[in-house]
Amino acid sequence: MTHDLNIVLVHGAWADGSSWEGVIPYLQKEGYNVTAPQFPLTSYEDNIARLREVLDLQTGPTLVVGHSYGGQIMTGLGTDASNVTGLVYVAAFGLDEGETLGTLLSQGPPTPALAHMQIDDRGFAWLPQDDFVNHFAADVDPVKANVMYAVQQPISGSAFEDTMGTPAWKTHPSWYLVATNDEAIPPEAQRIMAQRMGANVSSIESSHVPMVSHPEEVAQLIMNAAKMASK
Known part of the structure; x- marks a missing residue:
């Protein structure tokens, strides 16, 4: 079985x-054309430009799936994403207009996975090993988590200050x-x-990386969304 719908996976x-x-593999087995590109994480503009490059390569309608900061990238497409038929957020940021990641994360105490981010001399943020293995990817096999x-791949500290424009979920x-x-x-x-984006909501008992610890369940969610987006 092959599908006309493309699926682009955006990492965080x-x-x-x-x-x-x-x-x-689950998506490809069902006949979907899947692309999981690398994003530079150097700036908000660079990341959105990369996603647009990838979307321009797709022939036909495309479902975009974002994890974590990947949700920020695909949300930043705004209303100018004519071949995008839907957005799937996997434990991802889905900011509204005028919001920043920094403002959202500062509304409570630092989460265990992000509590000890290390900023290097070039302004890029890294996670220390203990926080990554035991909190960021807590339910992943420790060998794989390490x-x-x-x-x-570190992310530019400017990512926490970038202001969201009109979010893509307003029109998708x-x-x-x-x-x-x-x-x-x-x-x-x-x-x-x-809730505020009016999304179809599911939940899974997982750490921040369900696509790693529960790949089959995440793939099934994506395929369900793909079927609904194709109607």
Whole structure:
């Protein structure tokens, strides 16, 4: 079986496209054309430009799926995303107009996964090993979690100050997967973001990286969204 719908997977901070490696085979097996590109995480503008480049390569309608900061990237498409048929947020940021990540995260105490971010001399944020393995990816096999830590891609500190314009979810149908054991983005914050965007909401008992610890369930959610977006 092949599908006309394309699926673009957007990774978040401290990760790269390989964070979707467990999900991709399930989608490909069902005949979807899947792309999981690398994002530079150097600036908000660079990340959105990369997503637009990838979307321009797609032939036909496309479902965009974002994890964590990947939600910020796809939300930043605004209303100018004509071939996008839907947005799937996986434990992801879905800000409203005028909001910043920094403002959202400052509404409570630092979450365990982000409490000890280390900013290097170039202004990029890294996660220390203990926080990454035991909080960011808490339900991932420790061997794999340590590999994820070793290959983490830092994000520019400016990402926490970028102001959201008109969010793409204002004009596109959306789905949201809440990770109930998330120690990076508080689950309650995820529920609030999902509710105000009018998303179809599901939840999973998972750390911040459900696409790694529960790839089959995440793939099924994406495929369900794909079927609904194709109607």
